Amino acid sequence: MNWLDWVFILIIIFSTIRGLSTGFIVGVSSFAGLVLGITSAIIGYRSLAVYLDNQWGWGNSISELILNYLPPTSLQDLINKISIVNFQLNNQNKLMSESLNNVADQLAINILYFISFFLILIFVSLFVKVALGFFSGAVTHTFLRPLDYLGGLILGLVRGLIIVLVVAFFLEPISAASVIASQEKTGFIYLATNRSLIIPYALELLNMFNLHLP
Numbered sequence: 049m050n051w052l053d054w055v056f057i058l059i060i061i062f063s064t065i066r067g068l069s070t071g072f073i074v075g076v077s078s079f080a081g082l083v084l085g086i087t088s089a090i091i092g093y094r095s096l097a098v099y100l101d102n103q104w105g106w107g108n109s110i111s112e113l114i115l116n117y118l119p120p121t122s123l124q125d126l127i128n129k130i131s132i133v134n135f136q137l138n139n140q141n142k143l144m145s146e147s148l149n150n151v152a153d154q155l156a157i158n159i160l161y162f163i164s165f166f167l168i169l170i171f172v173s174l175f176v177k178v179a180l181g182f183f184s185g186a187v188t189h190t191f192l193r194p195l196d197y198l199g200g201l202i203l204g205l206v207r208g209l210i211i212v213l214v215v216a217f218f219l220e221p222i223s224a225a226s227v228i229a230s231q232e233k234t235g236f237i238y239l240a241t242n243r244s245l246i247i248p249y250a251l252e253l254l255n256m257f258n259l260h261l262p
Contacts, residue, residue: 052240052247056215060208067204075203078173082207085173086214089165092261096164097157106163111156132247163220215257216250223240 067075101107219241241247 072199081173081176095166113185
């Protein structure tokens with residue numbers, strides 16, 4: 049086990065304890081918000097990214113920031129040492145390595161995907177949590193309180209596992225790079241991902257539901 053596995057374990061433990069302390073009703077609102085948020089984010093993050101790029105120019109702005117603040121040598125290092133699956137032309141299945149500008153543009157697109165995903169996730173999760181939160185105090189002083197806490201513990205455990213799956217969802221391209229790359233990789237995140245004991249099981253679950261970054 050490495051540091052990434054321990055982070056996953058701590059996430060699961062913290063989520064389980066929090067579920068026990070908050071109870072089932074509050075847990076349901078948080079859990080439903082998380083599930084609906086993740087589902088909405090997976091479905092809509094690309095569309096939101098395109099909208100933010102076309103209407104507000106976020107993609108170009110991020111690309112300019114990368115070119116202005118990330119040294120060219122670092123971009124070149126990305127080309128030479130990190131075989132990220134997402135470095136592809138939109139309509140052609142080949143790696144983007146012809147110029148620093150192209151690499152910066154593709155990095156900007158992927159960063160915008162991350163931003164769009166979490167914007168949708170946060171907005172939907174908060175909306176559902178607030179909407180269901182009005183019913184959370186109904187069983188606080190009733191005989192159902194112990195069952196409320198037990199249900200909260202189970203929901204907290206499931207929520208922690210889902211968070212781990214979301215992290216694995218975004219780390220999958222790094223793991224996939226180890227299969228297609230012939231040269232040795234030594235990046236911090238790369239090594240943690242490919243030496244993790246938990247990541248392979250998380251990726252198996254993602255494969256069962258055919259959830260992958262495009």
